[in-house]
Amino acid sequence: MILLKGLLINLLFILLLVLFFSMILWNKQKFLKIEYQGLFLSLLCSALICLSLFLSIPVNENFIYDLRFIPFLLGSIYGGKRVTIILGIVLILVRLPFGGDGIWLTISLVVVSSLAILWLNPKFGKKTTNWRLCITTTFSFIYSIFGFLVPSFYYGFNNIMTFCIYSIVLTSSTFFVTYLTEVLRTTYILQLGAIKNEKMEIVSHLAASISHEVRNPLTSVKGFLQLILEHRDIPDNCHQYASLALDETVRASDIINDYLTFAKPHPEVLVMLDIEKEILKCKEIIGPLALKNSVNMNMVFFHTTMIQGDPHKFRQVLLNICKNAIEAMPKGGTLSIVTTTNDNKTVVHIADTGHGMSPEHVARLGEPYFSLKEQKGTGLGMMVVFRIVEGMGGNVKVSSEEQFGTSITLSFPNAG
Known part of the structure; x- marks a missing residue:
């Protein structure tokens, strides 16, 4: 006892x-x-x-x-x-x-x-x-x-x-x-x-209500700047200032588009997507940036099936991930994309040999306003990736180790 x-x-x-x-x-x-x-x-x-x-x-x-x-x-x-x-x-x-x-x-x-x-x-x-x-x-x-x-x-x-x-x-x-x-x-x-869901809801409501209001005047500003640049008799310094202003306007427009995509992640147009073709299109777009940063792009396509989704939004997912991967390798490296099919799912593995992330950064990836780019980033890129993939019925898994790179796995249900 x-x-x-x-x-x-x-x-x-x-x-x-x-x-x-x-x-x-x-x-x-x-x-x-x-x-x-x-x-x-x-x-x-x-x-x-x-x-x-x-x-x-x-x-x-x-x-x-x-x-x-x-x-x-x-x-x-x-x-x-x-x-x-x-x-x-x-x-x-x-x-x-x-x-x-x-x-x-x-x-x-x-x-x-x-x-x-x-x-x-x-x-x-x-x-x-x-x-x-x-x-x-x-x-x-x-x-x-x-x-x-x-x-x-x-x-x-x-x-x-x-x-x-x-x-x-x-x-x-x-x-x-x-x-x-x-x-x-x-x-x-x-x-x-x-x-996390509460933060997402707040950002989503703000995105839907504010983006449309800001987009219209921004479009007007962009149009007038383009008209100014068409005049040949303006001074060189004014031409330079207008060109810089136009570039920043385009950047602001891209951010607003990201907000709108975040607010409405579900595909508006559902079509059958050939993942291999979409990845090759992504390579054509992102290729110059990879070349500029001395990054080699390796692609391996195993047997893959069709998936359903919006081609523009799916391409945006690939571009956002690849752009982040290339920017994580300022001194060059390798960006690998491998596609496979298993258990009625199509899987896309995207891996880089960049500086990687700590476990805390991996856990916070996709949260509102969280970015590893300090003042240059808004955190919207990965937020949009998570939202679009979830809207397509898929999921995102991230694994990373500092100094060894990051691997992102996208899983989508097969069509039909």
């Missing part, structure tokens, strides 16, 4: 700390930057490991038992490789002062568990919640066998009832804490999505 009471108190403190910190971070839109999430998770789980050891119950002079494996397991699985290594070291270091033969058991279990978790980590994020619950619960049950049952027979303190209590509490606690973590994680993702 002493062991059961101690383990339940341990579980209570774990739950309280997890809930407390989640309330602080996720309420009132206080979201951690991506690069700090791993650090925060390491600190939180390290604190929980220390607290669990403080609340541990001695079963034998060499062995103490608690729920320290739960924060180690969850922190490692959700935090990735770096967090796994940090928590493994912390778990061993905080166990050292307690001494006893149990320290060697701890080191062995931590090393084996860490290797297993590192192997599972790439698969973990792609699986369902039920799979994650099953894996973490199984991990805990196996840990209880090798951490308690095996040494209990070896050192002669075997007590089946005590083992059953420890195993049931550890396994069920792991299941419950994992389930709670999944609920909090889903809430976090939904909150981020709600904030």
Whole structure:
């Protein structure tokens, strides 16, 4: 009963700390930057490991038992490789002062568990919640066998009832804490999505209401500037100023067109699109810019089928992505476009060898007014890409690594 009471108190403190910190971070839109999430998770789980050891119950002079494996397991699985290594070291270091033969058991279990978790980590994020619950619960049950049952027979303190209590509490606690973590994680993702959608709605309404009002006077200004430039008797400096003004007017007109496209992303004209032909047209348009920046364009077309969409908007998607890719390679590089068909979907992979993006930048890509071009960018280009692709029933996936380039995958449902 002493062991059961101690383990339940341990579980209570774990739950309280997890809930407390989640309330602080996720309420009132206080979201951690991506690069700090791993650090925060390491600190939180390290604190929980220390607290669990403080609340541990001695079963034998060499062995103490608690729920320290739960924060180690969850922190490692959700935090990735770096967090796994940090928590493994912390778990061993905080166990050292307690001494006893149990320290060697701890080191062995931590090393084996860490290797297993590192192997599972790439698969973990792609699986369902039920799979994650099953894996973490199984991990805990196996840990209880090798951490308690095996040494209990070896050192002669075997007590089946005590083992059953420890195993049931550890396994069920792991299941419950994992389930709670999944609920909090889903809430976090939904909150981020709600904030992003709210921003999109605001920009969409503004775009629809303002763009038309600005476009008409801008068209008039553009027309008069063109008339001025047609006169040959104007001074050279006036001709230069009018030419610059016309260029900026064209740029402003392009931005307004992007706003209008963002406000109305769904295709107005649905036709059958041959992706290969559209990509080749895009190459003709963007080719001079690529040549100017010493960028090689490589294209590989595997078997592709037709998709439905607006050819002008689809071309705009390709041009926006390719333009960003070329601008990310000011010293030259390679822009690759590969098309494939699988699972009733046509996929377009666009990859560059540019400077790449941090995980935080990737997460914010497509948000209103977010741009990597400092004062030169409005962030509209990728916003339009996301909106048009979603309007065509497709989706956009972005993967990037700093100094190694960016890869964008566009998936569209096949026509028919």
